[in-house]
Amino acid sequence: MLQYLIRRLLIAIPSLLGISVVLFTVLALAPGDPFEELATNPAIPPEVRANLRASLGLDDPIHQRYFAWLFAMLRGEWGYSFVSRIPVDDLILQRLPTTVVVIGASQILALAIALPVGVLAAARPYSLFDQLANLFAFVGFSLPTFFTGLLFILLFSITLDWLPFVYRTNIEATGWRWWWEHIRQAIMPVMVLGLFQGASWTRFVRSAVLDVIRLDHVTTARAKGLPERRIITRHVVRNALIPVVTLVALQMPIVFGGAIVTEQIFRVPGIGSLLISAILANDTPVIMAVTFVFACLVVFFNLLADILYGFLDPRISYR
Numbered sequence: 001m002l003q004y005l006i007r008r009l010l011i012a013i014p015s016l017l018g019i020s021v022v023l024f025t026v027l028a029l030a031p032g033d034p035f036e037e038l039a040t041n042p043a044i045p046p047e048v049r050a051n052l053r054a055s056l057g058l059d060d061p062i063h064q065r066y067f068a069w070l071f072a073m074l075r076g077e078w079g080y081s082f083v084s085r086i087p088v089d090d091l092i093l094q095r096l097p098t099t100v101v102v103i104g105a106s107q108i109l110a111l112a113i114a115l116p117v118g119v120l121a122a123a124r125p126y127s128l129f130d131q132l133a134n135l136f137a138f139v140g141f142s143l144p145t146f147f148t149g150l151l152f153i154l155l156f157s158i159t160l161d162w163l164p165f166v167y168r169t170n171i172e173a174t175g176w177r178w179w180w181e182h183i184r185q186a187i188m189p190v191m192v193l194g195l196f197q198g199a200s201w202t203r204f205v206r207s208a209v210l211d212v213i214r215l216d217h218v219t220t221a222r223a224k225g226l227p228e229r230r231i232i233t234r235h236v237v238r239n240a241l242i243p244v245v246t247l248v249a250l251q252m253p254i255v256f257g258g259a260i261v262t263e264q265i266f267r268v269p270g271i272g273s274l275l276i277s278a279i280l281a282n283d284t285p286v287i288m289a290v291t292f293v294f295a296c297l298v299v300f301f302n303l304l305a306d307i308l309y310g311f312l313d314p315r316i317s318y319r
Contacts, residue, residue, distance in 0.1 A: 012299045019295045024066045088289045099270035102189050109194030109262045118205025118303040133200040140199020145192050145258045149265040152188045209238040249305035252298045
């Protein structure tokens with residue numbers, strides 16, 4: 001297992017380097033100047049602007065700027081935000097836990113919906129339950145997250161007044177009250193992301209289970225007189241989960257993209273809203289760092305999926 005992890009990490013390092021090269025080049029060639037406001041400000045002399053650009057290396061060649069950024073990242077120096085003048089790593093560490101909690105809870109909710117609904121729909125194909133599950137799936141992934149978020153706000157916040165639609169970090173409460181207020185304001189963002197992913201994964205789980213349930217070893221298990229529940233749980237679901245794990249890992253970029261939109265709707269102070277504000281302000285160090293963190297998370301989830309393969313299918317060897 002250790003050798004397998006080392007090999008996968010050695011493969012991930014060139015991938016991350018390639019991603020960083022593409023991101024840095026695109027941002028360096030993008031139109032706009034982070035010091036445009038300084039250039040239009042008559043109170044700032046031109047030599048001050050020139051010295052500031054030289055100190056940040058903005059006039060250096062692209063390859064020189066990239067290697068300077070890369071070596072600084074390896075040393076743990078992510079630079080400073082052009083707008084807030086705060087270290088970029090501090091900004092990300094302030095926002096990342098909120099995004100991870102919201103995304104993690106939404107993915108747990110999506111799996112809790114997709115696995116039982118998809119398995120039961122495949123075990124009873126073309127039944128009433130299967131038709132209702134398909135209807136839910138089609139409606140769920142046909143509606144974009146921003147539309148579902150607005151519907152939730154209109155229903156649960158404005159009409160019923162059950163849940164707050166603006167995420168607040170400065171909650172004046174302690175103990176269990178503090179935890180309950182955080183849970184209340186996280187319910188709608190988690191539901192929006194979780195229902196969207198759950199609807200998409202339900203169709204895939206149903207298809208994967210239908211492919212496995214018709215195989216010979218399942219027919220043999222039924223011929224031996226094993227209970228249907230045991231056949232489904234031990235011989236069908238475990239094999240059907242392998243392509244589902246692959247799908248979950250490959251859809252992580254889509255999940256983070258949906259999280260960015262959801263954070264904007266509910267004003268969640270996560271890393272997605274930080275990225276949007278940095279793009280609007282042309283804050284290049286923050287944009288580069290946030291997108292690189294997203295890339296690292298995607299690579300991590302793909303590595304986690306490769307590890308889960310061995311637990312789901314003993315025929316897969318880590319050697």
